Amino acid sequence: MRFSVLAKDGNARSSVLNLANGNVKTPIFMPVGTYGAVKGITVDVLNKINAQIVLGNTFHLWLRPGLEVMEEFKGLHKFINWSKPILTDSGGFQVWSLGNLRKVTEQGVFFKSPINGDNLFLSPEVSMSIQRVLNSDIAMVFDECTGWPVTKKEAHNSMQLSLRWAQRCKESFGSKNSLFGIIQGSMFEDLRQESLAGLKKLNFDGYAIGGLSVGESKEDMLRILDDVVPLMPQNKPRYLMGVGTPEDLVEGVFHGVDMFDCVLPTRNxxxxxxxxxxxxxxxxxxxxxxxxxxxxxxxxxxxxxxxxxxxxxxxxxxxxxxxxxxxxxxxxxxxxxxxxxxxxxxxxxxxxxxxxxxxxxxxxxxxxx
Ligand SMILES: [Zn+2]
Known part of the structure; x- marks a missing residue:
């Protein structure tokens, strides 16, 4: 992957990402195709509205249609008839959304399938192997999403676990596609900084800010952006996950963020x-x-x-x-x-x-x- 900043105005920047399946001009919004479909929208329409990259959901695609089908198609692109870039999330957020139905250990997360109750296990290595089969242009590390509100101690432990998992993701990824690290640390600036410093040492292709849009105030979100974005590498793409309203996107770009995804435009x-x-x-x-x-x-x-x-x-x-x-x-x-x-x-x-x-x-x- 190549990433070139073309222009800067204040902290806002315009750039281009060269990915395996094409170029993406940023700042960019990525329509969410949870099950391999942006709900109700054909690829023809996605092309007409100038979508450059779409998001696929590792957790859901792993459960249905499952990896055998994905292997048959050598990845998600052919299966969904979309030839442009795809980013897949890691499943971390969906597992977190299961609430009490999951058990988090150092090794990974044990949970019951929301579809048929089967006992399932997702870990950094499993998530990397699924995303390798999905063959997405950009894969995300498997992390633990931290809810809000949360104590600083809990946020710290969770962030440290995510860092150890990020290292395991990096070691087991084994693909030429891009892999992004995810900054955690909840609403605590020092934890966010510690998370970013740890990820930078692992040298990811890009860096995402996770764990926002989880119920915090708008002020908290902007405070974290103010603090964290300037510390993110200039020469790597910056992705704000799961955010948000048109105003959030404008503020994100104003702070120097390049990539966004959210279900808001489609769900609304x-x-x-x-x-x-x-x-x-x-x-x-x-x-x-x-x-x-x-x-x-x-x-x-x-x-x-x-x-x-x-x-x-x-x-x-x-x-x-x-x-x-x-x-x-x-x-x-x-x-x-x-x-x-x-x-x-x-x-x-x-x-x-x-x-x-x-x-x-x-x-x-x-x-x-
Ligand atoms: Zn219109």
């Missing part, structure tokens, strides 16, 4: 929450029942602007009766909005105009649709 779309540069729409609200406008008249997505367009009234109707097309149209628009936001930020950084762009973004978001 299915619940009728549509993003727009002039504020968000709750399309199921009766005020849209006969609205002849597109979702956002200034949006160039295939739903709002394709010669003809789908009206708010129609999408309102589809969502009210739970017709799947209502989710598909809303997801297409929301993902376009997120991907276009990143493209705008790349342009503003390259034009050394990011601060003005950011101010303008906030002003517009408050106008209302």
């Amino acid at each position: 779309a299915r619940n009728g929450w549509l993003f727009s540069q002039y504020g968000d729409l709750k399309i199921r609200n009766s005020r849209y029942s006969s609205d002849k406008n597109p979702i956002d008249p200034y949006c160039n997505c295939p739903v709002c602007n394709s010669g003809t367009f789908y009206t708010r009234a129609y999408i309102h109707h589809l969502q009210k009766i739970n017709e799947m097309l209502g989710s598909v149209l809303a997801t297409t628009h929301n993902l376009w909005f997120y991907l276009d936001l990143m493209k705008q930020m790349r342009g503003a950084i390259e034009a050394k105009n990011f601060i003005n762009w950011r101010q303008n973004f906030y002003e517009k978001r408050h106008v209302g649709v």
